[in-house]
Amino acid sequence: MIESKRQKLDEEERKITVIAHPNIALIKYWGKASEAEMIPLNDSISLAVNYFHAKTTLIARKVEKGEEIGDTVSINGKDVGLNSRFHRVFKSVRDKLDCQWSFTVSSSTNFPVAAGLASSAAGFAAIAFALGKTFDLPEHDIVRLARYGSGSASRSVLSGLVQWKKGNDKTESHVVSHFSADHWPELRLVIIVVKDEEKALSSKEGMERTAKTSELLQDRIRRNQERINLIISAFSSHDFPSLAELIMRDSNEMHAVCLDSYPPIQYLNATSWSIINFVHSFNKESVRAAYTFDAGPNACIFTLKEHVNELYDRVTSTFSKGKEVKDVYISELGQGPQIDN
């Protein structure tokens, strides 16, 4: 094994293309215990959005001693400045290798980036997975690299129902998949991209403010393990009504601690609230849908295959495209990253 790794490391240039999906948390990650190590304050648990993906090509080139390392990243054809997250990921992988490498990353997505649709989760999961496959890194390192890019990206490294266990330091913080995607293949997601003119606070800044100022956050953290266990149990027994209520309550609670921050943080806008009320009315007879909102106004609505067409039709007839809503997508759930041949 060591022989073959050495051999690989001797190659001058390596190229790989991978596909990774964003994920939607059923129990949200909100607040960090450590920014440097990207350790969260609570466990989170998610499912991948199969329909959306980042397709990422990584070219790794060996760098001679004294030669400058020139990493580059482009997203959808546009060069992006390398912020500290990219530096942290690339530095971390270089620290593990015997000699210096530079990285060229070009990524394209089939969904809008910077629209609050977890594009950075898909993007960093793809980069971490590509680096891992290129240098034969163990899963634990791939997950850590993804996390260094974006906390929630670590959940996109696995498939199925994925829990990010916070752990107490960088070696403990890890992800685990409780069920593969085919445990509950009927699950579907209807994603509503909300038209939004307001500039939202970034997740990073929002989390920092909440962690520093919200007193209710402590109560949320105390309940975290119980909620995670309830999600796993509802998922295990295909109990959609229980799963749905847990998902909606967690989303509400996350936005409640945002509102309890000082100054208060608002991610839900009037359309988000209309969607919340719409889902509760859709559920009037029986619970068939569950909304969840990340750090923005867009809604992800979980449902089952048998209800997805009715839900989609009622969403698109209730919310006029172009006015309140930009786009509505349907997706299956749960796939992990793959190498694209």
Next chain:
Amino acid sequence: MIESKRQKLDEEERKITVIAHPNIALIKYWGKASEAEMIPLNDSISLAVNYFHAKTTLIARKVEKGEEIGDTVSINGKDVGLNSRFHRVFKSVRDKLDCQWSFTVSSSTNFPVAAGLASSAAGFAAIAFALGKTFDLPEHDIVRLARYGSGSASRSVLSGLVQWKKGNDKTESHVVSHFSADHWPELRLVIIVVKDEEKALSSKEGMERTAKTSELLQDRIRRNQERINLIISAFSSHDFPSLAELIMRDSNEMHAVCLDSYPPIQYLNATSWSIINFVHSFNKESVRAAYTFDAGPNACIFTLKEHVNELYDRVTSTFSKGKEVKDVYISELGQGPQIDN
């Protein structure tokens, strides 16, 4: 004393006119321990809005045995149906008296009713105060009668900084004034009545849902006494920045537990959020204003005499009347009910 009371009770008809003010809570009342006895889940503390008042005339008529009791209430010239709150107040006072009386109440207000401006607090405080003065009831009974009409009305029976101590039963639940209104006469309130087309959930229903479903509410209740003490201490030392932060945080927290209810409750609309952001920007250099929101989108902004004109001007130039905002008022704070001669 008993003689004089007896004498009074022998009169056939009595008439009194009183003026009472609504109050704005700095620490909100949200959630009941007992609906029947109107016992709250937490203490609250408030100041009266002097500029607004309910002017209420009570006519009490002795009823002969066998004669039907015909209570009536009119508000701003319109007869209102006697709901269970009026019945509870009138029954409670009749139970204390030696013979039967019927009550005719006519109330007028100088501010919009049913606009979320605590009109019921002013109205029931006026009725309770009028009944108390008519029948020489002790303060404790007046407070209880007001509370039976509307929980927060009990705070309008006293003046200055008034705390409603929840107590554990109807005899323990009481109000106390920590400071008279002249302890801090520079305090002012700018009240923004927000244009609102949405029908809000009543406070009663909202409180019930929060008490039944919000898990974060328990955390809010745990912190209640500490917050009340901090308010009293900031008020005592005329520490406006501390008072302001406590007021804003409590408002945020109340709306956070509303959002944490299931289904979630929204009282703040887009204009409310614009006002929140406006106040934080007004406070950029130094904390000179504090917003608070009850169960509706209207904002009450506390400030000091020296800043009130600038605040008013900036509010009225930022929020266009007729578009986002209906009316903006300025008031002094702290007066209790008076008999109108």
